[in-house]
Amino acid sequence: MPAPLTPEDVRLAVRAVVVHTAEEWPTGPLCRNDGASYPCRLHRWGRRVLEAHGLNERQIEALIRHGNPFVHVPFPFTATGPSPARTAGARPATTGYPAPAGRTGGLPARQQAARAVPPGVRPTAAGRPVTAPVTAPRWPRAS
Template sequence: MRVGEQSTDPIDQILGEVPVPASLTPEDVRLAVRAVVVHAAEEWPSGPLCRNDGATFPCRLHRWGRRVLLAHGLNERQLDALIRHGNPFVRVPFPFLVNGPRVAATGARPGVRPVAAGRPAAPPSVAPRWPRAS
């Protein structure tokens, strides 16, 4: 079964799809990342099954997570890279911007003080990394 197809699983037919929230919060995005990674496909002789609950892939939570992350601005390649990465705790920036975080118009980063002469500069804070679609 492909991601966009209707499921034939009886549970899916009774419960229907998990609704995507009207306005996404960082918590929704965090849970969606966990859903797509934990409920990834696992190959079996009968076909791909959900690694977590053994339902026909994609299960309800995987489909919900994909819809949330697509609504958040990720594309299919980025989603696939996120799933291949395999870490359910990867932090996706909120709000997600395709070209990276916004930079102040002056070029200075907000909250960074200029370094006085003779003082060593503090190491720059490292932003959390998440997988790139390559």
């Protein structure tokens, strides 16, 4: 019976398939990292883990083309977004901290704070401040 995958297994598998990619040589494709014939042992292991995690061949190839060995693959992986088990409303209650008043789950909605306009600056229609024209220098000039 295979052991269940952990988030660390998925993270290491992404790193294995990205780092151990093919590099063309006159003798044929070799692993870019260790020079073994491609696909090397770690690349094959990484592909098996990612396929067991639910990624298809096209998605694995996109990870390799991306080239970042530290790219995040959600756990548990679903093709349409985060799994329903990990939504904000389904979070388990944490012990030790009382729930904030007026919140049922997730983060509160944030609103943009009003900006204070400093004196001498007039806002334009686009919202970018324009400074007033300066008639005298703000500091004494060197002679």
